[in-house]
Amino acid sequence: MNTPLRRLSLVVALLFALLLGSATWVQFVDAGDLRDDPRNSRTLLAELGRDRGPITAATGEVLAESVPAEGPIAYRRTYPGAPSAATWAHVTGFYSVVYGATGVEDALGSLLAGTADELFYRRLSDLVTGREPSGASVELTLQPEVQEAAAAALGDQRGAVVALEPSTGRVLAMVSSPSYDPGELASLDTEQVRQAYARLLEDDTDPLVNRAVAGDLYPPGSVFKLVTAAAALETGDYTPQSVLPGPAELPLPLTTISLPNVSGEACGPGDEVSLADALRISCNTAFGSLGLSLPDGAVADEAAELGFGRALQVPLRVTPSTYPEDLDEPQRALAAIGQGSVRVTPLQVAMVSAAVANDGVLMAPQMVASVNAEDLSVVDAPEPRELGRAMSEDTAAALTEMMELVVQDGTGTAAQISGVDVAGKSGTAEVGDTDGDGSPEDPHAWFTAFAPAQDPQVAVAVVVENGGDAGSEASGGRTAAPIARQVVEAVIGR
Structure with missing residues (x-):
């Protein structure tokens, strides 16, 4: 060659x-x-050819299921929900032949489809017997009556509600508003699905975003004072009776700007106030002063113990809440009252209250009760899991008493329930100019609580974006506290 x-x-x-x-x-x-x-789409079409497992609430209500379909695709996904699919949309997500899956449909997709490694022997049995393969069913921890109460109380206002069981971390409710109908995106009519999805994307209220765990994080405002108070108590240098400066305005170092109280007045006689009273009336200058006087890193360390910066899956992916690093003195004062660059999810705020309620132990939030094969054998049943001790029992007990005062005779009286001791904290978070028109937006209204205070069954966090129906007149105590109260009532049967 x-x-x-x-x-x-x-x-x-x-x-x-x-x-x-x-x-x-x-x-x-x-x-x-x-x-x-x-x-x-080939994988999705193949999966639609089998009976995808249902998603159910804690009491058995079917939230998502596959039903026989006519034509080349054997099954279509439906979302019965209760009272409507939109109530559960951000939990279940959608399963679309065009756009894939979101929510639990995505996070536990291989189990629902029957392709997970945990179901290998089941698939082998199906192959031998010739039985039609089917996916596992997923039972969630969410309680329909609590979910419905949260959705009804929030109404058409933009925002979110999260309710946890403090002792286990189980999610009892997770609501994000506005919502959408996942059934529209699960249709087998691909053109209809594309039109529905485009309409949702063009909606400037972002109905597809699960505000409870993701999206643009929120400034927490004064609900973050719980973290600052915990950091102070954990040093051992402060008690609820410790006296703090509480002037009408607190001059900030390195700047000509002052931090004012919302009332424009001092928080106590002689410009002084106890730590307990500062939390009760939500005194900005006292907590700003506390932020300046605490050891460097004390608040950041406590925030980390409470879950800030931690990547979580519940099994939905949770955007980590953030406490800023390398703060100068003015920034430390602002961060201590939940302003500046502090950002949170409503789930994170519920976790703070849940840790206080659980004697200082932070439990991993979890919304899956069990995963079961078609023959009802248990594939997985997640056990409660501790994330760690966020604070001492003494600190948790002191904070509980201080939060009870907030509801008894402070900024959270709208959360009172006859015959039940409620521990809570309000927050009204300044937002700034987010739409570029040169003027600040209406504040976000926050409230977090747990009850009964001495035998906690639920910890809840509520955020109402830009004051909701109240607009510029909103506050956490007036706007968000009544929503939290209705969620607590649904849990304890009031």
């Missing part, structure tokens, strides 16, 4: 080797990623 032919044969052999290698890579090495890619 002459030299040109030998070279040509080598090039052809190399090309065949590359082709074989590429095909091998796609079919074996990269197959899993391609199969799991949410844009892969």
